[in-house]
Amino acid sequence: MTWSQDPMQEPPQQWGPYPGQPGPREPQGSPEPPQRGSGRGWWQVPTAAVLAAALATAGTWTLAEQGVIGQDEPAQSVSREPAEGTPASASAQQGDDSTNQPAEAEVAAGSTPASDPHWSGIAEKVSPSVVAVTLANGAGSGVVLDDEGHIVTNHHVVAEGGPIHVTLQDGRSYPVEVVGSDPVTDLAVLELEDGPKDLQPITVGDDKDLKVGDPVMAIGNPLGYAGTVTTGIVSALDRPVRASGKSPEEPVVTNAVQTSAPINPGNSGGALVDSRGRLVGINSSIASLGRSADTAGSIGIGFAITATQMKNVTEDLVESGSARHPQIGVRIEDGRVEHDGAQLAAAGVVSVEEGSAAAKAGLQKGDAIVGLDDNQIDGVWSLIAQVREQRVGDEVSLRVIREGKEREVSLTVASEAKGEATAEGGTP
Known part of the structure; x- marks a missing residue:
């Protein structure tokens, strides 16, 4: 052999995706879930890489520096509008022009998007492309992909099944069906049943153009506060993120965009956009120092599945209902x-x-x-x-x-x- 084994490489593991809002939460001190492959196994799986936190309101994948996080506490029943003065977030407002063209934010005259983004304009243009996803047991977020009614979200948001509805930014709600869902990549595609003609698909950007330090915005439905936007920067690129859940499914492996934009339970499946309002990632997980649901939440380390992987997987799901790995x-x-x-x-x-x-x-x-x-x-x-x-x-x-x-x-x-x-x- 020309190389030596390095037992210190494997990242900490954490609880993984929980669909929607959970029933009884895990008690503190729950035993650590078994490792699903030690890094020395065959990896055909699309699993694994650095701690994460599935951001459905029902259970966030959170990374603990030592040990494992329990399931998140169920979110309280809240109004669709965020409470006045909610810190670090703002409710995006509907723009005047609702079209079925992909949303791309206008940049304020004289500003440089990469260094001085016009966030209010970006939020106004992009928010109609982001939906709240609700199930009997929880909620998450989704992003409109096309004017045919296809919406991308996380697998863990819809994994429990049952009736699913999406609510548009203007308050209209519609039932959806699952076109395909892939636990290996934690992505799913929904389709509106008899949806409106004025859907506004998001403009998909190229995450390969991102640089560490670039400004980004997260848009979603954290804790039921629909239309919430938060901003931050790209903290790291090509971050291997590994998360696992309570189900026997494979842990999820993502080559993620790491961001400082605050992301919380319910943001799962929502949009991470660049300074021009282009989709560069699907928010899916967070790191956490806590060891229980009581302390799980944003500490400024969030992860998004790249737009590149999202496009690859959703194209397969729309075409055949399953994804190739x-x-x-x-x-x-x-x-x-x-x-x-x-x-x-x-x-x-x-x-x-x-x-x-x-x-x-x-x-x-x-x-x-x-x-x-x-x-x-x-x-x-x-x-x-x-x-x-x-x-x-x-x-x-x-x-x-x-x-x-x-x-x-x-x-x-x-x-x-x-x-x-x-x-x-x-x-x-």
Whole structure:
């Protein structure tokens, strides 16, 4: 072997998505949920990466620095309008022009969007594209994708099933059906039944254009306060986020946008937009220092599924009702490798699946993967997250250290075989 095992790489795990508002909450001191794969398993799964908090009002995925968070306390029954003077948030108002064209905010004359965003104009233009999602047991948020009535939200928001309604920014409410839901990526697509003709789809931007420090706005339905907007910056990019829930489903792995914009339970499925009002992420989880529902809430570390992954998954869900999950076919573990006199964190290849994309590309047992395209790979979860953001059929280049020498390995991302997407038996 040319790399050494690194047992410190795996991030803390946390409670994962809970659909809607929960019934009885978990008692404090609940036992930690079992790990669903130690980072040394086959990763075909689209699971895992850095702490997160599913933001449905019924249960936020929260990350604890040590230990696990219990389920969030049910939100109180509140009016659709936020209370006057609600700190760190504002209720977005309906603009005068309701059209079925994608919403793109106008920028105030003389301002530079990246450094001086016109947030009130952005909120006015984008808020009609964000909806409140309500179920019998809870609530979340959603984003209008097109004028045909497709709405994206988080899987954990709608996972419990039952009648679902969405409420538009102007107060109109409609029943929706689930077109498709993918627990692996925590994304779902809803469709309005006999929806209005004046739906305003959001403009989808390119998260690849984001830079750390860029201003962003989160829009959603936290704790039932519909139309709430909060602002912050991009705190980090390509952040591997791992979250798991009470269900036996796989933990979710996301190559996330980290933001300081306050995000709270109920924001799940809502929009993260850039300084021009373009969608760059779907808010899905938060980190928390608390160990129970009593202390779960925004501490300025929130995570959004990238617009890139959202587009890949929702296109599959709309077309077929299910999502394809990319894989390359290697069994990996966290490790470190020596290169040019320095130690590098890496994803070490334990074995290569016969006939897989990795095998065809020449990956070998003992290889240390330290990069994918222009992105650094520092362990199991970052490689899983990066692969999961690709589309099946994409060409990627892996940076590999083999016997002390660096080499590039190009391969075509494949689709996981049916029934193999588990932490124990999958492959990335």
